Amino acid sequence: MGTPPRTALVTGANRGIGLAVATLLHAHGHRVVLAARDEDGAHKAAAALGEDAVGVALDVADPDSVERGLREAGEVDVLVNNAGVQLDWGASPTGVDLELVRRTLEVNLLGSWRVSQAVVPAMVRRGWGRVVNVSSGTGSFAFGIAEMCPAYSVSKVSLNALTVMLAKETAGTGVLVNAINPGMVRTRMRPDAEQSAESAAEHIVRAATLPDDGPSGVFLRRDAVVDW
Numbered sequence: 001m002g003t004p005p006r007t008a009l010v011t012g013a014n015r016g017i018g019l020a021v022a023t024l025l026h027a028h029g030h031r032v033v034l035a036a037r038d039e040d041g042a043h044k045a046a047a048a049l050g051e052d053a054v055g056v057a058l059d060v061a062d063p064d065s066v067e068r069g070l071r072e073a074g075e076v077d078v079l080v081n082n083a084g085v086q087l088d089w090g091a092s093p094t095g096v097d098l099e100l101v102r103r104t105l106e107v108n109l110l111g112s113w114r115v116s117q118a119v120v121p122a123m124v125r126r127g128w129g130r131v132v133n134v135s136s137g138t139g140s141f142a143f144g145i146a147e148m149c150p151a152y153s154v155s156k157v158s159l160n161a162l163t164v165m166l167a168k169e170t171a172g173t174g175v176l177v178n179a180i181n182p183g184m185v186r187t188r189m190r191p192d193a194e195q196s197a198e199s200a201a202e203h204i205v206r207a208a209t210l211p212d213d214g215p216s217g218v219f220l221r222r223d224a225v226v227d228w
């Protein structure tokens, strides 16, 4: 761990990668806010972790819900923008329903953007913060844009661009903003993948707890900086 324990908020923390990240941050001594659009799911996940874990209802696609959830969460030092949907696997760029594209961007891009807008300015004022955007190889020009899930792919390309812009805006403030490609991870989204959520979480948590001289505005894969 590169930093002392602080308050970390993970979106989509009721299952999959988000739950594994929240669990690991908690095990490392952080106060963890498990944010999930399903309030019961958030509370149950937090209760399973015990002390210093709270569950809040937070739908990243709903501005009112984000405002309420963050008010309940209090000060956030570490933000993991993990909530995501993949609605168009097997589609094509010419055939995909643009309503699916809109819904995907609403969560994967605007959701992360919305929560970042609400949290990052206070991190800058306090002079310390870590933001990790859970991206994907499908959002990487270097790794291979994925035309078989065009909405998802474009949403992650955009999330990567947002990462670079937030990092530029916060440069020198003590806030580090990075994106991570966790690889294929066995969750509801990818039930056939080999890598466990716990294994992916180790890399995400390292990115979320970078030391003060750690990188900002980079794309990480297995702890290494890779091309966008």
Ligand SMILES: NC(=O)c1ccc[n+]([C@@H]2O[C@H](COP(=O)([O-])OP(=O)(O)OC[C@H]3O[C@@H](n4cnc5c(N)ncnc54)[C@H](OP(=O)(O)O)[C@@H]3O)[C@@H](O)[C@H]2O)c1
Pocket: 011, 012, 013, 014, 015, 016, 017, 018, 036, 037, 038, 058, 059, 060, 061, 081, 082, 083, 084, 085, 107, 111, 134, 135, 136, 137, 181, 182, 183, 184, 185, 186, 187, 188, 189, 190, 193
């Ligand atoms: N699995 C992979 O191979 C893989 C690879 C690369 C990147 N990723 C990324 O990793 C992240 C986590 O995915 P996962 O694999 O753990 O998938 P998952 O098991 O399907 O979990 C997705 C999480 O996002 C939440 N979510 C969806 N829409 C939301 C919204 N509007 N507001 C708040 N939460 C919302 C879900 O909540 P509900 O339970 O209420 O639906 C769930 O908690 C995503 O950003 C995904 O794109 C996954």
